[in-house]
Amino acid sequence: MDHTAEHQRRPNPRGAGGELRTEIVTAALRLVEDTPDPSAITLRGVARQAGVTAPSIYSHFENLDAVMAAVVTLAFDRLHSYLDDAKATRHDAVGRLHALCRAYAAFAVESPRLYNLLFNQEKVALLRQVESGVVPPKQVDTMPGAHAFGMLVQAVAACVKEGTSTSTDPQRDATLLWAALHGYVTLLHTTADFPWPSRDDVLDQYARHLAHLTG
Missing domain, CATH: 1.10.357.10 (Tetracycline Repressor, domain 2)
Structure with a gap:
């Protein structure tokens, strides 16, 4: 099942950065459930799944390993x-x-x-x-x-x-x-x-x- 956001995600209101972090982790978890080989998961793929740009992730996670640790x-x-x-x-x-x-x-x-x-x-x-x-x-x-x-x-x-x-x-x-x-x-x-x-x-x-x- 493709969980990718169908439209560009609206920016979080000021002070809602924690909500975006949660959405990123949840999107990455869905990718894990949908991807046979977890090594195929990329930061860009996580961003696409969450409906955000890849640079947005760096505001909350240093790299993909940090995202996966949160997952x-x-x-x-x-x-x-x-x-x-x-x-x-x-x-x-x-x-x-x-x-x-x-x-x-x-x-x-x-x-x-x-x-x-x-x-x-x-x-x-x-x-x-x-x-x-x-x-x-x-x-x-x-x-x-x-x-x-x-x-x-x-x-x-x-x-x-x-x-x-x-x-x-x-x-x-x-x-x-x-x-x-x-x-x-x-x-x-x-x-x-x-x-x-x-x-x-x-x-x-x-x-x-x-x-x-x-x-």
């Missing part, structure tokens, strides 16, 4: 909202954990290009730098997507508090659970024709074993 932040916000909505449908701790796992997978399946953008920003060289001690690992509470990951940690901790999990380290076990979820949805993207078991069954098994659920 990643917005995408993580959408994932967080998606998970929050799912969690609100259940009132018990175990049910909320299962709902989060299912919603995470659903988001990845329904928005594959957006999901891939979230986790394909780093290079293999960065992993080597972290492993060698040249670059310190990110802090969990300040990394991109921290609020979404925090929901998973809190969900495991809630199960412990409720007496339905024997986890002794909710953050560690939430990390293992997230790694399993990410691996699963990545395989779904690359091997969709594999005879997978029921998605809900797979996800529930992950939660049950990795969060050490007892109920």
Whole structure:
């Protein structure tokens, strides 16, 4: 679907620069969703999608990388909202954990290009730098997507508090659970024709074993 503005965008009134910044980021996010290869996205393309001139973008972003970093932040916000909505449908701790796992997978399946953008920003060289001690690992509470990951940690901790999990380290076990979820949805993207078991069954098994659920 072509989301490009059909007419020249009217200038923002004085003091509405924040609105233009939001429109630029939203336009770039739409391009990510519509473009098979994100490396094909250009600053001019973003400007065209937003209905502005390329120089207008430089008033808010230094370059395309800065625009895409803002897109990643917005995408993580959408994932967080998606998970929050799912969690609100259940009132018990175990049910909320299962709902989060299912919603995470659903988001990845329904928005594959957006999901891939979230986790394909780093290079293999960065992993080597972290492993060698040249670059310190990110802090969990300040990394991109921290609020979404925090929901998973809190969900495991809630199960412990409720007496339905024997986890002794909710953050560690939430990390293992997230790694399993990410691996699963990545395989779904690359091997969709594999005879997978029921998605809900797979996800529930992950939660049950990795969060050490007892109920």
